[in-house]
Amino acid sequence: MAEDEPDIRLLVATLLERWGYEVAAAADGHQALALAERRWPVVAVLDVSMPPPDGIEVTRRLQALGDVPVILLTAHVDEHSAARAAEAGASGFLTKPFRAQALRKAIWSVVPMTPEAA
Amino acid sequence: MKLRRRNRDRPSFQALVEHSPVAMYVSATERAGRYHYVSPALVELLGWTPEEWKADPDLFEKALHPEDCEHVLGQIAVAKANRRPYHTEYRLIDKDGATIWVEDTAVPDGDCWQGFLVDITQRKAAERRYRALVEQLPLITYIDSPDRGDGAPIYMSPQVESMLGYTPREWQATPSFFLEHVHPDDRETVVASQEEALRTGEPLVREFRFVAKDGRVVWLHDIQTVVRDDQGRPWYSQGFALDVTSAKFWEQERERLLRRAQMQNERLRELDRMKDEFIALVSHELRTPLTSIRGYVELLEDDRALSPAERSAFLQVIDRNADRLQRLVEDLLLAAQAEANSLNLHFEEIDLAKLVVDCVEASAPNAAAREIALACTVQATPAILGDAGRLAQVVDNLLSNALKFTPEGGGVHVRVSESESTALIEVADSGMGIPAGEQSELFGRFFRTSSAQREAIGGVGLGLSITKSLVEAHGGRIGVHSTEGVGTTFTVHLPLAAAEERVSGAA
Numbered sequence A: 001m002a003e004d005e006p007d008i009r010l011l012v013a014t015l016l017e018r019w020g021y022e023v024a025a026a027a028d029g030h031q032a033l034a035l036a037e038r039r040w041p042v043v044a045v046l047d048v049s050m051p052p053p054d055g056i057e058v059t060r061r062l063q064a065l066g067d068v069p070v071i072l073l074t075a076h077v078d079e080h081s082a083a084r085a086a087e088a089g090a091s092g093f094l095t096k097p098f099r100a101q102a103l104r105k106a107i108w109s110v111v112p113m114t115p116e117a118a
Numbered sequence B: 001m002k003l004r005r006r007n008r009d010r011p012s013f014q015a016l017v018e019h020s021p022v023a024m025y026v027s028a029t030e031r032a033g034r035y036h037y038v039s040p041a042l043v044e045l046l047g048w049t050p051e052e053w054k055a056d057p058d059l060f061e062k063a064l065h066p067e068d069c070e071h072v073l074g075q076i077a078v079a080k081a082n083r084r085p086y087h088t089e090y091r092l093i094d095k096d097g098a099t100i101w102v103e104d105t106a107v108p109d110g111d112c113w114q115g116f117l118v119d120i121t122q123r124k125a126a127e128r129r130y131r132a133l134v135e136q137l138p139l140i141t142y143i144d145s146p147d148r149g150d151g152a153p154i155y156m157s158p159q160v161e162s163m164l165g166y167t168p169r170e171w172q173a174t175p176s177f178f179l180e181h182v183h184p185d186d187r188e189t190v191v192a193s194q195e196e197a198l199r200t201g202e203p204l205v206r207e208f209r210f211v212a213k214d215g216r217v218v219w220l221h222d223i224q225t226v227v228r229d230d231q232g233r234p235w236y237s238q239g240f241a242l243d244v245t246s247a248k249f250w251e252q253e254r255e256r257l258l259r260r261a262q263m264q265n266e267r268l269r270e271l272d273r274m275k276d277e278f279i280a281l282v283s284h285e286l287r288t289p290l291t292s293i294r295g296y297v298e299l300l301e302d303d304r305a306l307s308p309a310e311r312s313a314f315l316q317v318i319d320r321n322a323d324r325l326q327r328l329v330e331d332l333l334l335a336a337q338a339e340a341n342s343l344n345l346h347f348e349e350i351d352l353a354k355l356v357v358d359c360v361e362a363s364a365p366n367a368a369a370r371e372i373a374l375a376c377t378v379q380a381t382p383a384i385l386g387d388a389g390r391l392a393q394v395v396d397n398l399l400s401n402a403l404k405f406t407p408e409g410g411g412v413h414v415r416v417s418e419s420e421s422t423a424l425i426e427v428a429d430s431g432m433g434i435p436a437g438e439q440s441e442l443f444g445r446f447f448r449t450s451s452a453q454r455e456a457i458g459g460v461g462l463g464l465s466i467t468k469s470l471v472e473a474h475g476g477r478i479g480v481h482s483t484e485g486v487g488t489t490f491t492v493h494l495p496l497a498a499a500e501e502r503v504s505g506a507a
Helices: A006-018 A029-038 A055-065 A079-088 A098-111 B004-008 B013-019 B040-044 B050-055 B059-063 B066-082 B121-136 B159-164 B168-173 B179-181 B184-200 B245-300 B310-340 B354-371 B388-404 B450-454 B463-473 B499-506
Strands: A044-047 A071-072 A090-094 B023-029 B036-039 B086-093 B101-107 B112-121 B140-144 B155-158 B202-210 B217-228 B232-245 B346-352 B374-379 B384-386 B411-419 B424-429 B477-483 B485-497
Touching: A006 A044, A006 A055, A006 A098, A006 B245, A006 B310, A029 A044, A029 A055, A055 A071, A071 A079, A071 A098, A079 A090, A090 A098, A098 B245, B023 B485, B036 B050, B040 B101, B040 B112, B040 B245, B050 B059, B066 B086, B066 B101, B101 B121, B140 B159, B159 B168, B168 B179, B179 B184, B179 B374, B184 B202, B184 B217, B184 B463, B202 B245, B217 B245, B245 B310, B310 B463, B354 B374, B354 B411, B354 B424, B384 B388, B384 B485, B388 B411, B388 B424, B388 B463, B388 B485, B463 B477
Parallel strands: A044 A071, A071 A090, B374 B411
Antiparallel strands: B023 B036, B023 B112, B086 B101, B101 B112, B140 B155, B140 B232, B202 B217, B217 B232, B346 B384, B411 B424, B424 B485, B477 B485
């Protein structure tokens, strides 16, 4: 997962770990791509506005590299954001603030067999 | 008998002359008007009999119109001296006192002039009618010289004087008169259009500025046609010009108003765009701490897995984000107050060095977390009068900006000193710097630098505008020096409290 706000990064990482995932956390787009190349993720949770490349661009590059479901998080609530996310190949899109349950459902819908459920 | 025989021998020129409707004469070269012969047509034309002509050698000079006398006699004298024919037009006053326009052509023959007069009174009257018509139109008509090709007009209607102040005579005296008085800024295009018209023979319609005799700038609307020679080649031009200065003025006025309205519209659209952007930014800035608050509350609710240390850390996150929300709300209120000029400041005597040191210490954890070297050098300054809370906010804003825009491993240095009878605060960073083109807009509301937008660095663009308002409300001034890629230094000058104020303040 990648998120430039430290508090939200820790929040998402904590949630994912609670749900049984092994989490690699990045603070910007470059770190996120480096992490993904080192160990290909089963799912990527990315913030849209973070130091470049932003979440949309990281999604695009990940899709070019291989198959991975991406959930995008954003505090921008305009009609363009969702459209751009879908266009880049994101599987899910959540606006901040979000409920933990909503993130969990979004992940389940793209990765049915979570480690916890397995 | 003699005459009769001669008539038989050769054609009768005498009869030809006698019956010709053209008035003919033979006069002495020595003395104009000394008539040897006047034809019946001439008698008919002017009313004097051949006997009267012969009896009075001064009759011609008496019949000459006084206004034409000089130039006609002059022309005849020149022709006589050169023994050349002459051709001229003038007025005569006939026996009944009527004015008659004649065209007089004479050739020297021995010691005589042989000449003929044509009555051109009707032609002259027609010419006068058309001229009067042309010269009463509210425009200048002109005909360029066909022969000289130097641009001097052979005809310039007298309206030129009322319209531009120059007489036709002044105008015609210098070939380059026209071009010399075209407004310098329009001269080049006027010359080019003239050359083009004479080259192609196409009619010309143009507008240009002309400098009148009294210095006024007059807009002329000039319509020209090119007269062609026998071979159909462009020869010379003639046309007319109208004074369109007032129409031009209103046209320019209309364009100016239109441009101003367009600029206002653009400004309004820009403000509208900035407002939308501001709302989007504020929404984003509110949502970010809210996300943490709600998220960590949820983590705490399900606390089976939480250690006491984690629980305490999570509560701190909530507290910190609640602070951030509160600060944003306060900034929004403060910006609104600054806009309405209703900042409520509570002035008291302040030890600026101490205030700045406190602010720097409060920022130390933030700097340490980002591995930025934070240094502080303070000189004690005389007390200043200010609102401690708001001045601390000024320093906090500059410090948090410096930390925000400085990469990890960089440095931020805060200094306090006395300079030019003011207290000076400097906040210098080794950050990304601000492009020169953006520095002037830096203190405007909602302004965000291009790099802040590109690097997704948070903020709504209120901090510096609030900071500037607060500094100015203290009677101070704020400035910035920045080099891209090297760093940025903000300077704040605050007035020192006057000695008596300090005494009374301390009392």
